[in-house]
Amino acid sequence: MPELILTTYDWVPEPPRGYVRDLRIRWALEEANLPYRVESTPFKDRQADHFAKQPFGQVPWLTEGDKTIFETGAILIYLGECSELLLSRDPAKRLVSIEWMFAALNSMEMASVPWSLFKFFGDTGDTWAPKFFDDWVKTRVKHLEPVLAKHEWVVDTFSIADIALADVLRLINRFNGLEDQPACQAYVERATSRPAFIKAHADQLAHFAAADAHKR
Amino acid sequence: MPELILTTYDWVPEPPRGYVRDLRIRWALEEANLPYRVESTPFKDRQADHFAKQPFGQVPWLTEGDKTIFETGAILIYLGECSELLLSRDPAKRLVSIEWMFAALNSMEMASVPWSLFKFFGDTGDTWAPKFFDDWVKTRVKHLEPVLAKHEWVVDTFSIADIALADVLRLINRFNGLEDQPACQAYVERATSRPAFIKAHADQLAHFAAADAHKR
Helix, strand or coil: CCCEEEEEECCCCCCCCCCCCHHHHHHHHHHCCCCEEEEEECCCCCCHHHHHHCCCCCCCEEEECCEEEECHHHHHHHHHHHCCCCCCCCHHHHHHHHHHHHHHHHHHHHHHHHHHHHHHHCCCCCCHHHHHHHHHHHHHHHHHHHHHHHCCCCCCCCCHHHHHHHHHHHHHHHCCCCCCCHHHHHHHHHHHCCHHHHHHHHHHHHHHHHHHHHHC | CCCEEEEEECCCCCCCCCCCCHHHHHHHHHHCCCCEEEEEECCCCCCHHHHHHCCCCCCCEEEECCEEEECHHHHHHHHHHHCCCCCCCCHHHHHHHHHHHHHHHHHHHHHHHHHHHHHHHCCCCCCHHHHHHHHHHHHHHHHHHHHHHHCCCCCCCCCHHHHHHHHHHHHHHHCCCCCCCHHHHHHHHHHHCCHHHHHHHHHHHHHHHHHHHHHC
């Protein structure tokens, strides 16, 4: 198996640290005990070779030999197919994992990322949109609550669906969007207590902190 | 193979007609020549049996025997695995399709759906958010333009990635968001000229029109 290389930005400002999407891939790689190394691409001056790897100029992407994969959802499925620790070989369980990955990325995050912008940017002077997105996120987490009250993980055992869903909920929780949803909160707590998450999170913070140190 | 049943709302208001997400699944089923029938679930009064099938109270879901699948992304992958007409059996091509499905649903649509709300609702009195989302969608389609200028379809042949991406772009195009992107426009034109799309679209419109007729 050729070496796995995860590419992320060389630096990001303070607010997104701990939330940059390479985290989802670091987490999966740690869960599966797959060796990898991290490379950097400029955050501030994104060049053509970046867009050749990631057409939208985002991060991360994963390289394995001459293969490059972008989009965290696609990378998670790819790694899931490399390791049973991330995705069950049972067709029914595999399907539920994939279902919930899309639920996290297309149903939950489509509401929560716009919502989080208003939290990041503070008072924008708008009145309609902050309320609209707040209602949207609240409806989503309200429907998620009974599901997570019944399940330790989305399928029986931890899978890529939990990486996607817990990371989406973690951002909602950062801005107190899970206040009325104890099962969602407990799920985030469970997920982020896993040694693989703790290492992935610490490694991302260290990566960006090292960039600061290098600048001084 | 047990019968495939696609469930959508019994009725929706005029504006979303032609854009309800069952369209993506109808389109895939038509492309693959898979026989199916359509069932309805109440739009206005969503009951527990709806949330049991689709935890967020959305549509569609697909039933096959005792199996129920929700999330259009997951259903498209499932159907792709049923039919080579939707997803290549070549691992590298399959990966590119899955990559671009996530690009459509998690990178493009996360910007375009919030953006479309301001188009649907007209002047909300907000000033910051409409501009923010407009810039976001413009940046995304600007980066997509050179990719689609070089490819007839995302992979060599039509796949589930094109269903997801073309349907996302179709909504952007509805509100003139592709004005400066001729390759994106031509791609939407190519995709929506396919007989499978034309039938899927006409069938969805007829389904909701029949509900109107039934009410009178």
